[in-house]
Amino acid sequence: MNQLRCERDGCSRMAFFRSHTCLEHSQDSTAAATAAIDFLLQQSELRDLCFDGLCMSGLQLSGRTFERCSLRHCAIERCELSRVKFNLCFLEFARISSCSFAHSDIRRSVFGVSRLSSNDFSDCELIECNFNGVSCTDTCFDDSDLLSSRFIAADLSRVGFRNCNVREVHFGNTSLASCDFRYSNIEDAYRQIPGRRL
Template sequence: MAEKFKIERPKIPTELSAESFQYREDAYYNRIIIEGETIHAEEVHQIKFDEVIFKNVVFEQVSFQNIELTDCIFDHCDLSNSDFSEGSIHRVEFRDSKMLGINFSDATIANVLFTGCQGNLSSFGFAKLKHVMFEACLLNNGDLFECKFQKVGFRDCELDEVNFSNTSLNGVDLSSCTFHNLQASLESLRGCIVNTEQAIGFAQFLGLRIKE
């Protein structure tokens, strides 16, 4: 049986100041809402967002390595190809957002919900994920190799050709997800929860002949 777990939701005040994104020398943004704009070609290391809502925001050629996100919501945003590598991401929700090729490699991601997101070709290599749920997301051809999972869930996601190499899927329930193939070792798949059709597919991958 898959382990059930709770995700802490973002803690955001009811009143936020509406602001346009402008670079600040201290690179700290707190208790604001940024809506309906494009953040273009920004490269800032160790930028911090605390209690911030991004709504209908396009991130274009953005590199925010070592980003710190705490109590934030991304709602209907386009984060494609953004670089959030080595970030610290805590109590954050990504809702109905486009995240093609986004880079979360080497990040620490805790209490985070991805729901209705297009995350094909996204990279989470070497990241630490704790209390993270992917719900109704497209993650085809994504990289989740060498990750550390602690209470991570996938519900109704597309996972075709996702690379789980050297990532333990023990206790992870993939039974509601769809995929033709996963890149994963036998050791990675040990203890993974799948449905009957998926189990037959894995058996064929191992070269087993199934007698009907």
């Protein structure tokens, strides 16, 4: 992972893609963001890059491979991310809406405390992913393998988990409203609140 830090005094954030500062402290943040989006569109494999705070809307990013990338605090809207590969990527505090991640392979990635709305994660491999503290509405995880992922202290509303593998998935302190677990192996998931049933 790129460990360069923002050069601005008192700022501890990571330096943005091809920059010495974070996006907020960039002299021309619009140009920096445009360069990052151009790079994202051109490259099929992205490794050890920092795109923190980037706003992405309507991008076609299907089939990309993201490895050890940081997308913290990003706003990702109406993007096509089907068949992407994420490994050890960090998307915490992101706002992700109306995106398709269908048929993706996402491993050991962190979505913690993000806001997810109207996304499609159907038929995905979501192995050891961290969704702790997310606010997730109208999202579909149907037919996905969620092995060892965690949704601790999450707020899930109208979320579909039909025909999923939820073995060793943690739903402790999770608010579940109108969530559908039909045909999933819920007996293999962890539910830490006594009396609460999935």
